[in-house]
Amino acid sequence: MSHIACLSDNDVRENNPDVEHNFVSLALMAAHEEDGAFFELPYGDGEKAEVWLCDECGRAIFFDDGGAMVTRIMRPEKPHPVDMGDPSVRIGYFYNEERFFNDVDECLTCEADAGRCPSYEFFDEKYADGAPLLSPSVMRETVFENPDRTFEDWWWGVLSERYLAVFEKEPAESDVPTRLWLLSDEDMATMTRGARICVACDVLREHDVLSLKPGKPYEAPKDEYDPEAKLFVEKLSREADPQVAAETMAQIFAERYSMPFDAGEFVPVAEEMLEKWRELDSE
Structure with a gap:
């Protein structure tokens, strides 16, 4: 079990289902539309980040390369419109690692057992044994844009070098996010x-x-x-x-x-x- 000490002195633990989240940009998904597994898309260039939320102070602790070293820390702020024109802005999806994955896994397993969809390989093509990958295109059609089923614990996200904003719907320039974190220089x-x-x-x-x-x-x-x-x-x-x-x-x-x-x-x-x-x- 992984854990890290937040600057609030709270021990933030990975086994708390409310802690670990991920941001994945639309651009990264488009770049690997059919040739990558959604849950294993590569890190880099601000297109993906692992984000732990401190359950005591609310800080967002970033692992921008998916590694063991913290790369950024943001503090929760009162939501307000954000600068969507910043060159570092990436628009995508922000989701709870455990709860969202379990919801997707449960749904697609039931659908596969009923013969309504293939049995997808969630992580690595080398283990697929002929099964199709759970690719970004499949996730978009089956999960994010599915008109017949609502999946829990995912939101629209806007990530830049200095903020993370979370929205209930696809964001526009003047929209106020439901949650907002700003980079803390301190x-x-x-x-x-x-x-x-x-x-x-x-x-x-x-x-x-x-x-x-x-x-x-x-x-x-x-x-x-x-x-x-x-x-x-x-x-x-x-x-x-x-x-x-x-x-x-x-x-x-x-x-x-x-x-x-x-x-x-x-x-x-x-x-x-x-x-x-x-x-x-x-x-």
């Missing part, structure tokens, strides 16, 4: 700071900084370097000169352990840490 800064601290800790452990005796590696506990890493983030930027960063790092360790540390030995540590910080910010 939360993004907090998230970036936390990620940099984690990177600094990993680099310090990797270089075994506290191994003071040759031939006797020091296996640091997971949180051993937290105090130093937090100071690094406060005192250094990603564009810092590696030599200057190394001197700062050596000074921090010297003050903490009341013994001298050679700044020269920290240069490769600083170089790797700064490079990983830059990579982190470019993702």
Whole structure:
């Protein structure tokens, strides 16, 4: 079971059926109209996102590449019309991962058992054994635009770089969404700071900084370097000169352990840490 700590300190858990949602754009569906399974469409270019909703504070926690790293955090706001002309805007569907999937699965299984539709492969063509894929075109006709059956737990969605808006019907420019989340610069800064601290800790452990005796590696506990890493983030930027960063790092360790540390030995540590910080910010 996956879980993540929200910035509200709430433990957001995947096994809560109200947490996990997905956004899929119409453009992505059109690009894979017949050659992809709807529930396994690829991530990328803002066309799809996994979104966890904190059940305590309502924040929307984004995994834009479907991976394990949080990429954006948005806060719930009072609904108001949104800028549909933004170049980053994508229009599509927003749905509850578990409840919507179960509704679709139950309906299509019953229909297949009654001989009214094929037995679709939901995920991967290699497991289809001759069965047709549950493609975007099938989903559009059978689920999203089906005049004879209403499926629950899906909505129209508009996603941009700075907001997620959810509508009960296909949205127009002046429509007010039923739910709205806006990107939080404050939360993004907090998230970036936390990620940099984690990177600094990993680099310090990797270089075994506290191994003071040759031939006797020091296996640091997971949180051993937290105090130093937090100071690094406060005192250094990603564009810092590696030599200057190394001197700062050596000074921090010297003050903490009341013994001298050679700044020269920290240069490769600083170089790797700064490079990983830059990579982190470019993702």
